[in-house]
Amino acid sequence: MKTMGLEELWLVAPAAFPHAEATALAAGADDLLARARVAGTLAEAVADCGLVLATSARSRTAYYWPALTPREAAPRLLAAGASGSAAVVFGTERTGLTNGDLEYCNGVVHIPANPAFDSLNLAQAVQLLAYELKCATGGPVIGPQRSVPLAPSSELERLKAHLDAVLREVDFTDRHGGPHLARRVARIFGRAELDQHEVNILRGILTAVQARRRRAGSEP
Amino acid sequence: MKTMGLEELWLVAPAAFPHAEATALAAGADDLLARARVAGTLAEAVADCGLVLATSARSRTAYYWPALTPREAAPRLLAAGASGSAAVVFGTERTGLTNGDLEYCNGVVHIPANPAFDSLNLAQAVQLLAYELKCATGGPVIGPQRSVPLAPSSELERLKAHLDAVLREVDFTDRHGGPHLARRVARIFGRAELDQHEVNILRGILTAVQARRRRAGSEP
Numbered sequence: 005m006k007t008m009g010l011e012e013l014w015l016v017a018p019a020a021f022p023h024a025e026a027t028a029l030a031a032g033a034d035d036l037l038a039r040a041r042v043a044g045t046l047a048e049a050v051a052d053c054g055l056v057l058a059t060s061a062r063s064r065t066a067y068y069w070p071a072l073t074p075r076e077a078a079p080r081l082l083a084a085g086a087s088g089s090a091a092v093v094f095g096t097e098r099t100g101l102t103n104g105d106l107e108y109c110n111g112v113v114h115i116p117a118n119p120a121f122d123s124l125n126l127a128q129a130v131q132l133l134a135y136e137l138k139c140a141t142g143g144p145v146i147g148p149q150r151s152v153p154l155a156p157s158s159e160l161e162r163l164k165a166h167l168d169a170v171l172r173e174v175d176f177t178d179r180h181g182g183p184h185l186a187r188r189v190a191r192i193f194g195r196a197e198l199d200q201h202e203v204n205i206l207r208g209i210l211t212a213v214q215a216r217r218r219r220a221g222s223e224p
Numbered sequence: 225m226k227t228m229g230l231e232e233l234w235l236v237a238p239a240a241f242p243h244a245e246a247t248a249l250a251a252g253a254d255d256l257l258a259r260a261r262v263a264g265t266l267a268e269a270v271a272d273c274g275l276v277l278a279t280s281a282r283s284r285t286a287y288y289w290p291a292l293t294p295r296e297a298a299p300r301l302l303a304a305g306a307s308g309s310a311a312v313v314f315g316t317e318r319t320g321l322t323n324g325d326l327e328y329c330n331g332v333v334h335i336p337a338n339p340a341f342d343s344l345n346l347a348q349a350v351q352l353l354a355y356e357l358k359c360a361t362g363g364p365v366i367g368p369q370r371s372v373p374l375a376p377s378s379e380l381e382r383l384k385a386h387l388d389a390v391l392r393e394v395d396f397t398d399r400h401g402g403p404h405l406a407r408r409v410a411r412i413f414g415r416a417e418l419d420q421h422e423v424n425i426l427r428g429i430l431t432a433v434q435a436r437r438r439r440a441g442s443e444p
Contacts (some may be wrong), residue, residue, distance in 0.1 A: 124227050
């Protein structure tokens with residue numbers, strides 16, 4: 005990270021931090037490690053981020069996320085970071101990211117690799133993303149041009165909770181097989197990279213639906 | 225290397241090979257390590273390579289080599305590799321490549337990095353070059369289009385030795401401060417990425433110079 009000019013490291017529920025071995029391995033970058041922020045959950049770590057991209061060795065198109073290459077992802081992250089915060093999320097060395105982790109992400113970065121041997125180390129995956137961010141720095145801004153900054157992840161979580169509440173009120177989940185479809189709708193919001201105005205509009209629609217139902221419920 | 229589809233590893237004068245720790249760390253790529261070729265010298269390792277690029281954390285423009293980015297280097301390496309062999313040369317973790325090593329190289333790859341902290345690990349540097357080669361695979365062929373393959377490194381070494389001999393014969397080194405200028409001329413050949421016909425032409429010129437001098441020497 006430090007060789008590529010990145011400075012802000014977040015650790016989600018680390019087994020141990022600080023850790024003498026990690027500090028020793030960080031060598032001249034131990035200042036960056038010492039400043040790392042620790043979060044209890046991924047939701048907390050990315051709460052203020054407008055764009056959150058997960059990394060995966062496998063293509064996750066089956067999970068309805070657009071898979072970007074690191075080269076495609078870098079200018080989008082820089083553009084989002086210029087008007088707010090953006091994050092790249094890495095899983096653990098052994099198990100990668102869970103599907104639950106991916107719920108907090110707007111998209112997935114898929115590192116091109118040998119299909120017969122695609123098990124990239126965590127350190128190597130971080131290096132490649134950091135390198136692409138370094139290469140894209142100062143380059144043309146690519147991706148949707150936004151007049152309004154992307155909504156932070158925490159706002160998106162509130163929108164999803166609101167949606168869940170409305171779906172429960174209209175008995176949607178019961179008739180359509182549990183929370184699976186609700187998650188798919190939530191993923192559509194993630195993929196769409198909503199700005200704050202758009203979140204407000206969607207929240208307004210949900211509130212209107214609730215108000216309509218409550219009025220209907222109170223009518224004789 | 226294996227995650228990015230590269231297969232041919234050469235080790236120059238390794239301290240120990242095979243080594244149990246290296247084999248253990250290679251995990252699923254131990255087959256690639258087991259097939260690694262060991263050479264006593266860099267000259268031997270790159271003898272059949274038409275294009276040899278060195279890697280450096282520092283810009284070596286002061287050494288008269290053109291500094292390419294990994295992204296610029298990758299398609300050139302693939303183009304050279306398509307009609308012969310090409311190599312990327314990495315130095316040791318601690319000391320990098322010597323100026324002597326660079327004599328065998330046609331150019332230098334400079335990995336963009338944080339100027340305040342550019343000490344990239346060897347493993348990370350290899351990863352970035354391997355990644356760029358993977359990304360460039362199947363892409364457009366960039367760089368000089370050659371009808372004749374690049375001359376292998378061993379032919380270039382013979383040309384340099386021939387040049388040295390001629391320069392000694394004409395007392396060039398004595399008058400101009402030792403072998404320094406001869407090395408600069410040799411670097412020009414390296415930088416020019418000569419093909420076999422061009423090497424033959426230059427060797428022919430050197431032979432003609434020698435023959436002329438010998439005839440002149442035998443004249444009364």
